[in-house]
Amino acid sequence: MFESTEINKQKIKDDVDDTLIDSVYREWKEERGFPYYPTEHKWRTNEFHSLMKFDRSGLFKPQEKMIGWAPHGLALAWSYMPHSWGIKCGTMRTPMEIWNDETQFKMAIRKLLSGTFFAKTEAHEIGPADIRALLMRFTGTQIVSNFRPTAAATLYDKFLEKSSPLFGTKAGTTWDMSCGYGGRLLGSIAAGVNYIGTDPCTETFKGLEQIRDEWKSPHQTVELHQLGSEIFHPDKNSVDLCFTSPPYFDWEKYSDEDSQSYKQFETVELWTEGFLRKTIENCYYGLKPGGVMVMNGANTKRIKTFEKDIVRLGIETGMKHVDQWKLQLSTSQKGHQYKVEPMFIFRK
Numbered sequence: 001m002f003e004s005t006e007i008n009k010q011k012i013k014d015d016v017d018d019t020l021i022d023s024v025y026r027e028w029k030e031e032r033g034f035p036y037y038p039t040e041h042k043w044r045t046n047e048f049h050s051l052m053k054f055d056r057s058g059l060f061k062p063q064e065k066m067i068g069w070a071p072h073g074l075a076l077a078w079s080y081m082p083h084s085w086g087i088k089c090g091t092m093r094t095p096m097e098i099w100n101d102e103t104q105f106k107m108a109i110r111k112l113l114s115g116t117f118f119a120k121t122e123a124h125e126i127g128p129a130d131i132r133a134l135l136m137r138f139t140g141t142q143i144v145s146n147f148r149p150t151a152a153a154t155l156y157d158k159f160l161e162k163s164s165p166l167f168g169t170k171a172g173t174t175w176d177m178s179c180g181y182g183g184r185l186l187g188s189i190a191a192g193v194n195y196i197g198t199d200p201c202t203e204t205f206k207g208l209e210q211i212r213d214e215w216k217s218p219h220q221t222v223e224l225h226q227l228g229s230e231i232f233h234p235d236k237n238s239v240d241l242c243f244t245s246p247p248y249f250d251w252e253k254y255s256d257e258d259s260q261s262y263k264q265f266e267t268v269e270l271w272t273e274g275f276l277r278k279t280i281e282n283c284y285y286g287l288k289p290g291g292v293m294v295m296n297g298a299n300t301k302r303i304k305t306f307e308k309d310i311v312r313l314g315i316e317t318g319m320k321h322v323d324q325w326k327l328q329l330s331t332s333q334k335g336h337q338y339k340v341e342p343m344f345i346f347r348k
Contacts, residue, residue: 015114016110016113016114020113021109021113023123025105028131034096035128035129035132036079036082037075037076037078038079039079044076047073047075047079048215050072050073051150051190052190054073054190056150060157060158065323065325067154067326067327067328069328069338070148072149073149073150073183073187073190074148074183076186077146077149077181077185078146080181080182081146081182083203084144084181085143087144087252087253089142089144089251090142090302093138095141095143096135097141098135099135108135117137118133118137145252146182147245147296148183148187149184150190151183151327152187152243153191156187156188156191156193159172160173160191160241162191162192171192171193171219172193172194172240173195173196173240173241174193174240174243175241176244177198177229177242177279177282178198178229178245179198179199179208179224179244180199181207182207182208182211184197185197185208185212185222188220188222189216189220192220193220194222195220195222195223196223196234196239197225198225198227198232199224200228201260203255208224212224228264228275229246229278229282230274230279233282235286237288237289238286239283239286239287239288239291240287241287241291241292241294242283242287242291242294243292243295244294244295245296246275246279248297248300248302249271249302249303250262251300272303276313280295287348290347291347292345293314293345293346295310295314295343295346296344297310297341297342310344311344314346319346319347320346321345322347323345324344326341326342326343327341327342329341
């Protein structure tokens with residue numbers, strides 16, 4: 001007779017010695033410290049070269065209209081944004097909160113050592129990547145999102161001209177209305193296009209400046225502005241592409257600064273009109289005739305009509321909704337279907 005799954009889990013739990021858990025806990029809390037992504041120049045250089053060498057020619061799947069998954073450059077972006085581990089997402093706990101809660105952190109370590117939820121790992125084999133994973137994936141926890149550099153570069157490949165002395169073309173320019181944690185900026189460097197970025201968060205902006213200063217190509221321009229997209233006005237008819245994943249009102253509280261859009265607009269309705277509509281209007285103003293705007297956004301419990309609102313506001317501003325793509329969010333499948341988010345494509 002087989003024992004129930006819950007009983008088996010309890011037996012595995014009881015098999016993990018508390019002294020071993022305490023030992024792992026002390027090693028990380030007292031000796032090794034929080035497992036931030038590395039910041040050493042050699043590591044970052046290797047990550048950057050991995051992104052630059054990655055062949056993204058097959059990443060876009062035209063039949064499905066989907067940009068596939070490839071993580072190259074993502075860890076590099078995160079390495080400039082250590083504050084991201086403490087950013088609150090709705091009512092979920094942050095990874096930093098789990099790290100600072102002895103009871104919760106030890107529970108996570110137990111799951112890692114026992115192989116319940118996480119792949120079983122021996123104490124002496126636990127590395128920074130394992131601790132990062134358990135802090136991000138522990139029950140009730142969520143880390144803020146970052147756009148994959150490979151996905152951004154693929155989209156730039158599709159919609160922007162590249163510099164070519166042979167054909168007499170100059171690199172196109174994209175405005176990233178909500179820069180976030182540097183994924184689209186790194187994507188612009190990989191794709192060799194010009195980049196304008198706006199973001200009001202002070203800590204995030206410092207990271208963006210570091211990425212620009214360390215990796216910008218001498219053949220491209222990178223222009224950063226520390227303010228919100230509802231305020232910034234690009235030069236009229238100067239931008240070829242406007243592309244971002246806008247904030248979801250107050251779901252990801254990037255900072256407590258008054259410049260944050262959820263601070264300026266206190267309800268979903270006010271935010272939709274005061275931030276999202278104004279941002280789209282600024283895109284229309286800055287786009288060249290025939291230029292493209294791409295918005296990546298999905299409905300949530302907090303903003304149940306986000307997708308319709310993006311389409312409605314784009315059309316009301318004067319643009320044509322010409323296509324819709326999908327962004328693959330992970331490599332895992334359910335019933336042969338990947339989890340995806342829509343990307344709405346408009347043309348001026």
